[in-house]
Amino acid sequence: MITQNISTITDLRFKTKSVLDKADNSPVFLFNRSTPAGVIMSFKKYEEIMGVLEDYYLSVKAEEYEKENKANIDWVSHKDVKKAI
Numbered sequence: 001m002i003t004q005n006i007s008t009i010t011d012l013r014f015k016t017k018s019v020l021d022k023a024d025n026s027p028v029f030l031f032n033r034s035t036p037a038g039v040i041m042s043f044k045k046y047e048e049i050m051g052v053l054e055d056y057y058l059s060v061k062a063e064e065y066e067k068e069n070k071a072n073i074d075w076v077s078h079k080d081v082k083k084a085i
Helices: 009-014 016-023 043-067 078-084
Strands: 006-008 028-032 035-040
Touching: 006 009, 009 016, 009 028, 016 028, 016 035
Parallel strands: 006 028
Antiparallel strands: 028 035
């Protein structure tokens, strides 16, 4: 239930460990004087979300590349790559 995942800034200040423990299971919505102020989530969930965002971003870039006219690309030759290495 979402009401279990609501805390106040005061809770965060004085009951930090308790708020962070709740964030292990699902995001905790922080309120300051009945106004939404932020969200706390576990580091594991943050990494998971960032991984999904990175995958999505790379898929969008891949789609853009596939649509690009390859004749307009300034290619680097294999010979030049070997020289650089």
